[in-house]
Structure formats: C-alpha cells, structure tokens
Amino acid sequence: MAYTRGNLAVKEKTQQRGYQSQRYRETTKVVTRKSTLPVREKLLYMFTIVFCVAVMGGLLWQNSKLYGMKRDMYNINSDIQKMNAEMNELMIRKEKLEVQIPQEAAKLGYTEPNEEGFHVQVSTGAGSEAANSGDAAKITRK
Numbered sequence: 001m002a003y004t005r006g007n008l009a010v011k012e013k014t015q016q017r018g019y020q021s022q023r024y025r026e027t028t029k030v031v032t033r034k035s036t037l038p039v040r041e042k043l044l045y046m047f048t049i050v051f052c053v054a055v056m057g058g059l060l061w062q063n064s065k066l067y068g069m070k071r072d073m074y075n076i077n078s079d080i081q082k083m084n085a086e087m088n089e090l091m092i093r094k095e096k097l098e099v100q101i102p103q104e105a106a107k108l109g110y111t112e113p114n115e116e117g118f119h120v121q122v123s124t125g126a127g128s129e130a131a132n133s134g135d136a137a138k139i140t141r142k
Contacts, residue, residue: 037045102112
C-alpha cells in the first residue's frame with residue numbers, strides 16, 4: 001500500500017500505468033569538446049611559470065649560500081674553541097716546564113751566573129784586518 005498525503009486508504013492504480021513494451025530505447029551521448037587555448041595565452045602561462053621557477057631558483061640559491069656561510073662560521077668557531085683549549089694546555093705545560101728547568105739544570109750541574117748580562121765588542125776595522133787578527137769580536141762581562 002502506498003502512503004499518499006497521510007492516507008493509507010488509497011489504492012494504487014496499477015491498471016492506468018499500463019506496461020507497454022518499448023520497441024527501442026533512445027539514448028544520447030553527450031560529447032564535450034575541449035577548446036584549445038590561443039597561442040598568446042599559452043605563451044603567457046608558459047612565461048609566468050618560467051618566471052616563477054626562476055624566482056624560486058634564485059631564492060633557493062641565496063638560501064644555499066647563506067647555509068654555506070653559516071656552516072663555515074660554525075666550523076670556524078669550533079676550530080677556535082679547539083685551538084683555545086690546545087693553547088690552554090700548552091700554557092699549563094709551559095708553566096710546568098719553567099718550574100722544572102732549574103731542577104733539571106741543577107741535576108746536570110749547571111749554575112746560575114752571578115753577573116747580569118753580557119757585552120759583545122765588535123771591532124770596526126777593515127774586513128781583511130779583522131778576519132786575520134783572530135780576535136775580531138771580544139766578549140766581556142759587565
């Protein structure tokens with residue numbers, strides 16, 4: 001039973017519908033044709049894309065250069081830190097060696113001089129006379 005406008009008491013009218021056999025079925029197929037773009041519009045789109053790609057390439061190139069600079073700065077800073085650490089180690093070693101020098105000299109039998117400094121006297125005579133005399137430079141202590 002059909003429910004028609006809130007009433008179930010309505011009978012279906014099957015006789016009026018009548019089932020007639022169809023001899024053929026008419027079908028239509030919709031064919032859509034894409035229209036081509038004009039050459040000027042194609043060129044406009046192509047140049048727009050080429051321009052955008054060029055701008056993006058330039059930005060990428062600049063970004064890569066900045067990354068390279070930052071990486072170089074990081075490497076230089078790490079090298080500086082390594083050298084500072086090595087320099088501190090060498091300063092400590094130098095101080096230890098300065099303390100050990102008098103002890104090693106005493107072991108080997110060296111003594112500290114009582115007089116301060118040396119004076120070297122160079123003769124100002126002619127080159128041949130100075131070479132022949134043998135005592136061209138005299139060392140005296142002050």
